[in-house]
Amino acid sequence: MTTGHTIAEVVSKSWLIPPPVAQMIAAGERSGRLPEVLDRIARSTETDLDEAIKHATQLIEPAMIVFMGGTIGAIAIALLLPIFNVAGVMAN
Numbered sequence: 563m564t565t566g567h568t569i570a571e572v573v574s575k576s577w578l579i580p581p582p583v584a585q586m587i588a589a590g591e592r593s594g595r596l597p598e599v600l601d602r603i604a605r606s607t608e609t610d611l612d613e614a615i616k617h618a619t620q621l622i623e624p625a626m627i628v629f630m631g632g633t634i635g636a637i638a639i640a641l642l643l644p645i646f647n648v649a650g651v652m653a654n
Contacts, residue, residue, distance in 0.1 A: 569596070 570588035590599025
């Protein structure tokens with residue numbers, strides 16, 4: 563004879579699953595509406611992920627602009643410095 567565990571028992575022991583999600587899964591199992599609960603969890607998690615990605619890209623944009631500006635400035639200086647050196651030698 564084998565014994566099994568409910569999904570909620572297994573999920574609640576995992577450190578990967580947040581406790582509120584494990585509680586929602588347990589409630590879905592008890593009520594017999596597990597598919598609906600899992601669908602709601604999936605939609606909520608997807609919305610949270612989309613918002614996190616949006617916030618992360620908003621924070622990365624200024625850093626990218628500064629980096630690109632610094633890179634373009636360094637290239638411009640690297641191109642113009644020899645021209646100014648040659649102009650200085652020609653003026654003497």
